[in-house]
Amino acid sequence: MSTSERSVVDGSRPPDGMPLLVLQDVYAAYGPVQVLHGISLEVAHGEVVVVLGANGAGKTTTIRSICGMVTARGSVKVAGEDVVGRRTADVARLGVAHVPQGRGTFADLSVDDNMRLGAYTRKDSGVAADIERWYEAFPVLGERRASAAGNLSGGEQQMLALGRALMSKPKLLLLDEPSLGLAPLVVQSLFERLGTIKAEGGTTMLIVEQNANLALAIADRAYVLEAGTIALSGTAAELQEDDAVRRAYLGY
Amino acid sequence: MELFLARLFDGISSGATYAAIAVALVLIYKATTLINFAQGELAMLGTFVTYVIAVEQGLPVVVSLVLAMVATAVLAAVTERALIRPFDPSNHLPLVIITLGLFLLINALAGMIWGYDPRRFPGIFPADDLYTFGIARLRWYTVGTLVTVVVLLLLLSLLLRKTKIGLAFRAVSSNLESAGLVGVRAGPTLQFGWALAAAVGTLAGVLFVSDPVRQLDPNFAQRVLIFASAAAVLGGLDSLWGALAGGLALGLVESIVVGYVEWIPSQFGLATAVFVLIAVLIIRPEGLFGSKRVERV
Numbered sequence: 001m002s003t004s005e006r007s008v009v010d011g012s013r014p015p016d017g018m019p020l021l022v023l024q025d026v027y028a029a030y031g032p033v034q035v036l037h038g039i040s041l042e043v044a045h046g047e048v049v050v051v052l053g054a055n056g057a058g059k060t061t062t063i064r065s066i067c068g069m070v071t072a073r074g075s076v077k078v079a080g081e082d083v084v085g086r087r088t089a090d091v092a093r094l095g096v097a098h099v100p101q102g103r104g105t106f107a108d109l110s111v112d113d114n115m116r117l118g119a120y121t122r123k124d125s126g127v128a129a130d131i132e133r134w135y136e137a138f139p140v141l142g143e144r145r146a147s148a149a150g151n152l153s154g155g156e157q158q159m160l161a162l163g164r165a166l167m168s169k170p171k172l173l174l175l176d177e178p179s180l181g182l183a184p185l186v187v188q189s190l191f192e193r194l195g196t197i198k199a200e201g202g203t204t205m206l207i208v209e210q211n212a213n214l215a216l217a218i219a220d221r222a223y224v225l226e227a228g229t230i231a232l233s234g235t236a237a238e239l240q241e242d243d244a245v246r247r248a249y250l251g252y
Numbered sequence: 253m254e255l256f257l258a259r260l261f262d263g264i265s266s267g268a269t270y271a272a273i274a275v276a277l278v279l280i281y282k283a284t285t286l287i288n289f290a291q292g293e294l295a296m297l298g299t300f301v302t303y304v305i306a307v308e309q310g311l312p313v314v315v316s317l318v319l320a321m322v323a324t325a326v327l328a329a330v331t332e333r334a335l336i337r338p339f340d341p342s343n344h345l346p347l348v349i350i351t352l353g354l355f356l357l358i359n360a361l362a363g364m365i366w367g368y369d370p371r372r373f374p375g376i377f378p379a380d381d382l383y384t385f386g387i388a389r390l391r392w393y394t395v396g397t398l399v400t401v402v403v404l405l406l407l408l409s410l411l412l413r414k415t416k417i418g419l420a421f422r423a424v425s426s427n428l429e430s431a432g433l434v435g436v437r438a439g440p441t442l443q444f445g446w447a448l449a450a451a452v453g454t455l456a457g458v459l460f461v462s463d464p465v466r467q468l469d470p471n472f473a474q475r476v477l478i479f480a481s482a483a484a485v486l487g488g489l490d491s492l493w494g495a496l497a498g499g500l501a502l503g504l505v506e507s508i509v510v511g512y513v514e515w516i517p518s519q520f521g522l523a524t525a526v527f528v529l530i531a532v533l534i535i536r537p538e539g540l541f542g543s544k545r546v547e548r549v
């Protein structure tokens with residue numbers, strides 16, 4: 001990705017310091033099954049926020065409610081615009097990139113095509129150069145640029161999914177369990193990369209993660225989700241100190 | 253030898269037309285993961301429109317064909333918007349019923365307007381032979397049809413590989429949900445697929461009835477559609493070049509097997525072709541060129 005255009009001060013930031021993402025009293029259901037019971041959370045510009053929670057707590061549903069991928073009630077605002085009821089593609093066009101659980105690569109399309117699709121909403125001419133920069137960071141992807149994305153290993157697909165999401169130069173990056181199913185070394189390098197993206201500034205992140213240690217290490221703040229409600233929230237440091245969180249998610 | 257050549261040329265020309273309609277089916281399959289029953293009837297309609305413009309209005313056949321392709325593309329785009337888009341794309345049953353309904357509606361309308369008497373269609377290629385070896389005639393029609401279909405496939409490949417709408421179309425047919433996540437709007441993209449398939453279908457219909465041995469009536473597309481569906485499945489259902497290979501294979505099987513194996517009467521060409529199809533699918537369920545769904549997690 002191009003680093004020169006990124007800056008800590010995001011030009012699109014509203015003057016009153018309004019957060020980039022605000023969920024207020026969000027309810028979501030799959031058919032008759034209510035999954036989210038009034039969730040409120042917010043992510044400020046430039047912040048990295050982590051959502052922790054057990055399997056089935058509603059983390060994926062929370063992310064999906066931002067992207068119009070589940071029927072939701074309440075208010076979800078991206079840069080001040082209410083997105084509840086909007087189509088996924090229209091939310092994406094507001095600058096939201098989402099790496100779904102399971103990565104969501106276009107399995108039968110080439111690596112190159114996957115990257116190009118990430119830049120689908122861009123109008124500038126820097127796309128090819130940005131793709132090359134990502135391949136420099138992950139040479140395996142460059143070597144296999146012509147092969148079908150479905151033929152890559154899980155770790156390579158996750159780097160492709162992340163690269164594709166960054167190609168849109170998102171204001172808000174949503175990551176759903178990016179480390180799921182990856183070897184420990186790959187998880188390390190993934191989080192190093194996320195740390196670099198954070199340090200470059202300009203990309204706000206909401207990360208759902210089981211791997212709480214690594215996630216809290218790069219996060220500013222965190223929420224703990226239990227059975228579709230927010231049970232706890234605080235700065236990353238506070239949660240790392242919290243006994244209950246340590247027992248449930250950090251394993252010590 | 254001459255007989256073999258004659259059979260070969262026959263097989264190529266009918267095979268190329270099966271391929272052309274198979275290509276339309278592949279496009280629709282990529283857009284909806286459905287075989288669209290109305291596709292053949294749209295092609296029939298487009299062929300009649302070409303006929304009306306050429307014969308009744310007196311325009312050149314090729315110009316009439318282009319106008320008819322545009323007209324059926326617009327009709328298909330409107331159909332997609334009005335009848336297909338309101339339904340959930342993951343629920344196939346309503347879509348199958350709608351395309352079946354369209355099939356019956358278009359067929360009945362054409363019957364009402366034009367009647368069922370066969371008509372002679374002014375071909376788009378010269379009616380004479382390019383070359384003759386005794387009884388084997390290499391007709392302009394055979395060469396013209398094959399070349400047209402190959403050029404069509406080249407243009408379609410370019411369109412799908414090199415343009416933004418082509419990229420969007422491939423994204424939607426690969427992974428609808430992820431297409432939304434990168435900002436591709438499914439509705440207009442699929443509409444483009446419908447329009448494209450309809451235009452290709454019209455071209456295929458016109459190619460088919462351009463053979464002087466054939467005639468135009470509202471039911472002509474049904475027999476072709478069976479062959480074309482078989483060709484599309486044989487080629488792998490999601491591969492354009494597979495559709496050409498499948499179409500040619502079926503055309504050749506039809507003309508050579510039926511021509512040489514004495515105990516197979518000529519009316520059984522269709523059945524023979526379907527048997528070949530079943531045999532291939534038993535050995536290679538994904539068809540000759542279909543993509544095995546590759547997905548590693």
Ligand SMILES: Nc1ncnc2c1ncn2[C@@H]1O[C@H](COP(=O)(O)OP(=O)(O)O)[C@@H](O)[C@H]1O
Nearest residue numbers: 030033035053054055056057058059060061062
């Ligand atoms: N498509 C679905 N249809 C019905 N129920 C679902 C669906 N997806 C998830 N659920 C249910 O919603 C709850 C929350 O799921 P999810 O948001 O995926 O949790 P998490 O990501 O925290 O593991 C679970 O009880 C799950 O069984």
Ligand SMILES: [Mg+2]
Nearest residue numbers: 059060101177
């Ligand atoms: Mg989940």
